[in-house]
Amino acid sequence: MSFSALTKPQMRDVLARCLWIHIVGAFIVSLRVAALYKSGVVKPRKKAYVGFYRNYDSMKDLEEMRKAAVFQSAK
Known part of the structure; x- marks a missing residue:
């Protein structure tokens, strides 16, 4: 009978x-x-x-917020 040698498992790294x-x-x-x-x-x-x-107008937005009474000190 012929036995083949098993390869050793890699144990390092x-x-x-x-x-x-x-x-x-x-x-x-x-x-x-x-x-x-x-x-x-x-x-x-x-x-x-x-x-x-591109189309934002800050003054228009400010006026809308004033009309909506968002600010307490600005009328």
């Missing part, structure tokens, strides 16, 4: 190798999430602010 794989994976996932957040939240928010302030 197993934790370090697993941690390295997980760190690289977490870095890649975080980059993807940041890119999705930028394209899905930040850019539309900036576009909304630009659209709002």
